[in-house]
Amino acid sequence: MKGWRTLFPNAWYISVREYRSRVRTRSFVIGTVLLAVIAFAATQLPVLIDFSMSTSQTRVVVVIQASAIPPDSEDLLDAQLNGASTGVDAHKAFVLSWFPAADVGPIQKDLEAGRYDAFLVIDRDAATGDLSFDLRTDIPQDGVAVKTITNAVGSLEIEDRLVRAGTSTAALRAPFSFNVAPVSATSAGTKNISSEVSTTLLSTGLIVLIFMAIITYGVWVAMSVAEEKGSRVMELMLNATTPLQMLAGKVIGNGAAGLSQYAIILAAVVGGLLAQGPIHKAVLGTDAGAAFGGLDPAVLGAFVILFVFGFLLYSLLYAALGSLVSRQEDVQSATSPLMMLIMVGYFMSVFGLQSIDDAWVKIASFVPFFSPYLMLARVSSGHVALWEFGLAVLLLAATTIVALFVAARIYSAGVLLYGQRVSLRQVFRAARVSR
Amino acid sequence: MSLLIDSISKRFGDVQALDDVSLEIQPCEVFGFLGANGAGKTTAMRVVLDILRPDSGRISWNGTVNTELPRETWGYLPEERGLYAKMNVLEQLAFFAKLHGVKPHLAEREARDWLERFRIPEYADRRAEQLSKGNQQKVQFIAAILHDPQVLLMDEPFTGLDPINVAILKEAFLEMKNRGKTLIFSTHQMETVEELCESIAILDRGRVVVGGSVRDVRRSTGRQMVRVAVEGDPEVRWLGTLDGVTVTRHGQDYVEAEVSPGYDPGTVLAEALARNCQVRHFEIADPSLEAIFIERVGQIDTSERTLAPKAVRS
Numbered sequence: 001m002k003g004w005r006t007l008f009p010n011a012w013y014i015s016v017r018e019y020r021s022r023v024r025t026r027s028f029v030i031g032t033v034l035l036a037v038i039a040f041a042a043t044q045l046p047v048l049i050d051f052s053m054s055t056s057q058t059r060v061v062v063v064i065q066a067s068a069i070p071p072d073s074e075d076l077l078d079a080q081l082n083g084a085s086t087g088v089d090a091h092k093a094f095v096l097s098w099f100p101a102a103d104v105g106p107i108q109k110d111l112e113a114g115r116y117d118a119f120l121v122i123d124r125d126a127a128t129g130d131l132s133f134d135l136r137t138d139i140p141q142d143g144v145a146v147k148t149i150t151n152a153v154g155s156l157e158i159e160d161r162l163v164r165a166g167t168s169t170a171a172l173r174a175p176f177s178f179n180v181a182p183v184s185a186t187s188a189g190t191k192n193i194s195s196e197v198s199t200t201l202l203s204t205g206l207i208v209l210i211f212m213a214i215i216t217y218g219v220w221v222a223m224s225v226a227e228e229k230g231s232r233v234m235e236l237m238l239n240a241t242t243p244l245q246m247l248a249g250k251v252i253g254n255g256a257a258g259l260s261q262y263a264i265i266l267a268a269v270v271g272g273l274l275a276q277g278p279i280h281k282a283v284l285g286t287d288a289g290a291a292f293g294g295l296d297p298a299v300l301g302a303f304v305i306l307f308v309f310g311f312l313l314y315s316l317l318y319a320a321l322g323s324l325v326s327r328q329e330d331v332q333s334a335t336s337p338l339m340m341l342i343m344v345g346y347f348m349s350v351f352g353l354q355s356i357d358d359a360w361v362k363i364a365s366f367v368p369f370f371s372p373y374l375m376l377a378r379v380s381s382g383h384v385a386l387w388e389f390g391l392a393v394l395l396l397a398a399t400t401i402v403a404l405f406v407a408a409r410i411y412s413a414g415v416l417l418y419g420q421r422v423s424l425r426q427v428f429r430a431a432r433v434s435r
Numbered sequence: 436m437s438l439l440i441d442s443i444s445k446r447f448g449d450v451q452a453l454d455d456v457s458l459e460i461q462p463c464e465v466f467g468f469l470g471a472n473g474a475g476k477t478t479a480m481r482v483v484l485d486i487l488r489p490d491s492g493r494i495s496w497n498g499t500v501n502t503e504l505p506r507e508t509w510g511y512l513p514e515e516r517g518l519y520a521k522m523n524v525l526e527q528l529a530f531f532a533k534l535h536g537v538k539p540h541l542a543e544r545e546a547r548d549w550l551e552r553f554r555i556p557e558y559a560d561r562r563a564e565q566l567s568k569g570n571q572q573k574v575q576f577i578a579a580i581l582h583d584p585q586v587l588l589m590d591e592p593f594t595g596l597d598p599i600n601v602a603i604l605k606e607a608f609l610e611m612k613n614r615g616k617t618l619i620f621s622t623h624q625m626e627t628v629e630e631l632c633e634s635i636a637i638l639d640r641g642r643v644v645v646g647g648s649v650r651d652v653r654r655s656t657g658r659q660m661v662r663v664a665v666e667g668d669p670e671v672r673w674l675g676t677l678d679g680v681t682v683t684r685h686g687q688d689y690v691e692a693e694v695s696p697g698y699d700p701g702t703v704l705a706e707a708l709a710r711n712c713q714v715r716h717f718e719i720a721d722p723s724l725e726a727i728f729i730e731r732v733g734q735i736d737t738s739e740r741t742l743a744p745k746a747v748r749s
Contacts, residue, residue: 013533021521232517236578238486239511240534416487 007248010241014249015256018224022257032261036268043272047280058145061097061107061116066124066131070163073156074098080152094148111136118149122156131160200353203380206303207353207373209262211346213307214314214372215339217258221250221315222322222331225411230327234415243412247404251315258311302379305393310372313400314342320407323414341369349373356381366392368399437461438586438617443482443492445641452478453489454641460619460634462497465612467628468621469728470638476621477514479638480588483619484509496586507535510584514591514621516572518563524550524574525559528581535582542581549577553603569600576604580611587611589620593627605631625725635724637731644731653721656730657696660723661703664689664716673710677703683726689716 022028062077070076074096081094097116099107104121111119118137125132133153139145162172228234237246317338325334352361352374365374365388375392378384438460445453453475460466468476481487483494485501494501496508519527528546533539550556553573558566566574572595580587593601608631611618622628628635629649636646645652660683665671671690675682679698684691694700700719707714722730 010534013530017519017522017530021519024521228517231520232513232515233519235513235515235517236511236531236575237534239484239509240506240531242506416481 006242007245010245011248011252014241014246015253018250018253019257019260022220022224022254023260028257028261032264035261035265039265039268040272043269043276044279047276047283050280051283057093057095058117058139059095059097059115060118060120060149061099061110062120062122063104063107064098064100064122066122069122069131070156070159070169072169073159076156076159077152080155081148094145118145120149120153122153129164131157133157202299203353203377204350206299206376206380207346207349210303210307210310210372210376211342213258213262213311214342217254217311218315218318218338218342219331219335220254220258222318222335223328224250224254225319225322225415226325226328226331229323229325229415238415243415244404244408247316247319247408247411250319251312255311255315296380299380302389303376306372306376306396309393309396309400313368313372313396313403314338316400316403316407320410320414323411345370345373349377353377353381356383366395368396371396437497438483438619439495440479440483441493441495443479443489443494445478445482445487445489451641453482456492456638456641456643458636458643458646460617462617463612463615464617464633465608465631466617466619467632467635468619468638469623469625469628469635469724470621471732474638474732475641476638477590478641480511480590480619480621483588484511505536507582508585510579510582510587512576512579512587512589512592516568516575516595518571518574518578520564521562523560523562524566527563528574528578531578532581535584537582545581546577549581550574552607553577569596572596573600573603576607580607583614584616586617586619589618591622592620593622593624601627625723625728629724637728639732645727649724650721652727653724656722656727658722659694659700660691660718660720661694661700662686662689662691662716662718662720663703663707663714665707666713666715668712673706674703677706689718693722 060081078094078096081096082092107116107119110116117139118135121134121136123132123134124130131153135146135149137146159169159172163169228237241249318335321335321338322331325331348361348364348370352358352364355361356378361374361378364370365378365384367374371392375384375389379389438458440456440458440460443453443456444451456475456479468479470476478487482489483501485494485504496504522530525543525546528549529539529542532542532545537545547556547559550559553576555570555573558570558574563571563574572592576589576592579589592604596604605627608618632649634646634648635652637644637652645655647655661680663671663674669690670685674680674690674692679695680692680703681695682690682692692703694703704714704717707717
């Protein structure tokens, strides 16, 4: 094709025009802003969770009427109620306010005013000598909070009885032997739960990114082809350019517009993660936990390569199909076979992630139309050799080049075909004789 | 040194859109394609532009085959008017100019110059969809000529324009011609052809039925027209009684008649004088293009003929 020699600068002018007119559309602006806001909000989820936890705290006021309770009762109750999350008040399920032998009157008022959720009086029964507990609260009596308090005061009762029987508190707290180990020596837990989960999440996220880009921005390419045909600008374009220039310009221009949208959303995510700490501090008065998960540069590199080729391959096909319809309204139905193909690849990768070492996943990860998803899934799981990745990319790139010529042929024939329905036979016949 | 169309044939399925079409169009000439809808005018232009490849035959401009020519050789105003609806006019024109190889920094200036010349400079910053049909057509015309093409092909350039804009467009035609451009356009309007064209070709069902200079075409039938007006006798009834003379039209100012080949039109004048008529008007003319068109093609059929329905037309 002689179009190769003269691909630029016309393909460049076309891509600039495509890019500009795309990013100026209302749907692009609204979509980008909306997605960026959602992405930013998603990064603030941990803050929201911490915040909702802080409001579900149970504030308990404890009044000691009893004499001679065990000296570390306060620590004991705190540990029993809050489990491991001691230390910072904001993360605790129960906050204790401790009043030794206070006047009950004002505390009762505070309770009624809603400053506390529960009012616990610890007294000693004169007859048995045991501690007695009196809990007054409006929180549900069969709820988790009351059960936890019941268990905690039970521990305090047992400790008090042991101390009164003559056991020293030091003996009560003496360490004992407790070991945790994996079942067999070889499967020694190299992976912990959180890293396993984040790898799956990450690869799912990357696959979704490719999937979204292909279906969203691929359709843009088809729409822009159909628009030119529908408005008959195509006829002016045909004299000015070659089909190859138009194809290249459209794919590059719309791809760049899509990447811009991605970049803005990514910026919102990074900004959100960076802002997480300060926002957490402002809302809750404390610092947030860890923010950035580790991203393997090899996975990122594979993602970029597969993203580019996957997008090119599919958007070329979208352009070819877009050239067969006369009106933008028909784009949806004309491109539905392609949509099916994309969905099949996507769902294969979703199921493939569960059984990444199965033979069918390995085979499918070399098939050009599926490799952008499945090879990415395999790379991010770390179960793939370099040659396997190289082969998949080679096959994908070769298919993309074939697609370029096929698409250019269909395109140059399709753009002159006007009518309600264009049969495949008609396209091939036209493609044979077109330039 | 000419545009040579050499035995072009093109078939779309069952329809022979072009059937062994040969034409030679001289540089700096204004050339008219005449024909009914579906006669093959648009296909012929597309084949010349190398948008469609013919099944057989070849096309050359100044000795170079059209497939080897740079695209900026041609300027094309398609029959279907279309612009990018949301794009502003100036940007749009600069875009098309750049695609045709005009240097980016010159493209906008040229576009402004032409908008000025077409008396629509205030539309430079409007979006195309905000313009009237006629003004969109002017913008399209500018898009076709901004890159200063050697050959300008226009498909029905005058349809849809009001008389003032037709006059402006004709002016632009003449200017392009004076700049040494070759102009080729298709039309139904015979008066425009007689006014502008030096040569024509009449196409019917993909064939050239007659072609050549306008004068030769008009003389091609061998018949001539006489127009007679006589004082006091608006009907000139005796005219129809002459052998070889057929009255074709009773006008307000004169009666028109066709004389068969070999018949001396001077006989009509002699007859008038012999009848002692006071002749106010006597004219010998070639038949109009309209008459020739009707004779050769049958009638000016403005209804859409379904010659190439699936392939090139909606």
